[in-house]
Amino acid sequence: ALRGSVVPKAQKSSQKSQYHVNPLASYKVAILGAAGGIGQPLALLVKMSPLVSALHLYDIANVKGVAADISHCNTPAQVLDFTGASELPNSLKGVDVVVIPAGVPRKPGMTRDDLFNINASIVKNLVEAVADNCPDAFIHIISNPVNSTVPIAAEILKKKGVYDPKKLFGVTTLDVVRANTFVAQKKNLKLIDVDVPVVGGHAGITILPLLSKTNPSVSFTDEEVQELTVRIQNAGTEVGEERAGAGSATLSMAYAAARFVESSLRALDGDADVYECSYVQSDLTELPFFASRVKLGRKGVEAFISSDLQGLTTFEQEALEALKPELKASIEKGIASAQKQP
Ligand code: NAD
Ligand code: LMR
Numbered sequence: 001a002l003r004g005s006v007v008p009k010a011q012k013s014s015q016k017s018q019y020h021v022n023p024l025a026s027y028k029v030a031i032l033g034a035a036g037g038i039g040q041p042l043a044l045l046v047k048m049s050p051l052v053s054a055l056h057l058y059d060i061a062n063v064k065g066v067a068a069d070i071s072h073c074n075t076p077a078q079v080l081d082f083t084g085a086s087e088l089p090n091s092l093k094g095v096d097v098v099v100i101p102a103g104v105p106r107k108p109g110m111t112r113d114d115l116f117n118i119n120a121s122i123v124k125n126l127v128e129a130v131a132d133n134c135p136d137a138f139i140h141i142i143s144n145p146v147n148s149t150v151p152i153a154a155e156i157l158k159k160k161g162v163y164d165p166k167k168l169f170g171v172t173t174l175d176v177v178r179a180n181t182f183v184a185q186k187k188n189l190k191l192i193d194v195d196v197p198v199v200g201g202h203a204g205i206t207i208l209p210l211l212s213k214t215n216p217s218v219s220f221t222d223e224e225v226q227e228l229t230v231r232i233q234n235a236g237t238e239v240g241e242e243r244a245g246a247g248s249a250t251l252s253m254a255y256a257a258a259r260f261v262e263s264s265l266r267a268l269d270g271d272a273d274v275y276e277c278s279y280v281q282s283d284l285t286e287l288p289f290f291a292s293r294v295k296l297g298r299k300g301v302e303a304f305i306s307s308d309l310q311g312l313t314t315f316e317q318e319a320l321e322a323l324k325p326e327l328k329a330s331i332e333k334g335i336a337s338a339q340k341q342p
Pocket of ligand 2: 105106112144174235236237239240248249
């Protein structure tokens, strides 16, 4: 069975009576941007993981109090705080998974690409430090525009001579979480059973839910496909408008990012049955980066689930072709920006 949810894993873990005192709980996770809207609830959720022995919280400000607060939860992970560039290297030493939600969120009326200038340089600086201090870590990029920040990160890692395409991930889990929720609501299904692969990228029409590949199999009318696809593509904008200028999705994002961290840790721990959608270097299409379902293993991406892209409906096939020019441009913009910086 394909898994991905944190909930079944938590249930599974609690069935193992020795689990919490088992020295298997030995992974180190760093969150860069840990005092932010995503960073704080994400830190709390990662602190709940029995697989985490150390949780390093880094930000340019306000992280001490967050770390003190979370450290009082009686779960195994030791919480350490790191503030400002001088403490960044130590926040990364020995870390297995680095999650990057640092950066500016959009406000109503903005596209994710409008964040490019400011977030590109934040991601560049942070990934340089990752390259210098924990080059073997899995890197999870949340900062928008993900379609460009992941190619930027790849270029920085290449310049540093430590790029491993199997370990660099754009976090698109929230698109899957939303697709699963909206499909279950629409079709009156038990949420825990619904799994919708979402491919392409993470902005507007580049977000392509493959509703025909919903597991278990569900049939949709053309109107339902149209409506669900648009809702999933616009869900980030929907939250931003409801928040009315006070940021974008943070809580559902933290939930989704925690799920992706947990899946990565399970893969590192030798679980041979871990599948997630992620935006990664890929040869599934002619685009150098593409989100799809991948199998995760100890060394990162172990396999691409290419069957998801076979036997698409006409709607999906056309949507796939339609997203490619925008995704290609975002990738090229990221690469060009990283290459021109010293
Ligand atoms: P936020 O403003 O609440 O928090 C951002 C945090 O980053 C702040 O604490 C800030 O101090 C910190 N920061 C800024 N520059 C930094 C640096 N150089 N080093 C370390 N930390 C730094 O924003 P948020 O709501 O948490 O969103 C963060 C990012 O995540 C945004 O770019 C947003 O668009 C993106 N996002 C992505 C997804 C996704 O699905 N991938 C979903 C939601 C939000
Ligand atoms: C999301 O999908 O919620 C994020 O990418 C934030 C945004 O700007 O919409």
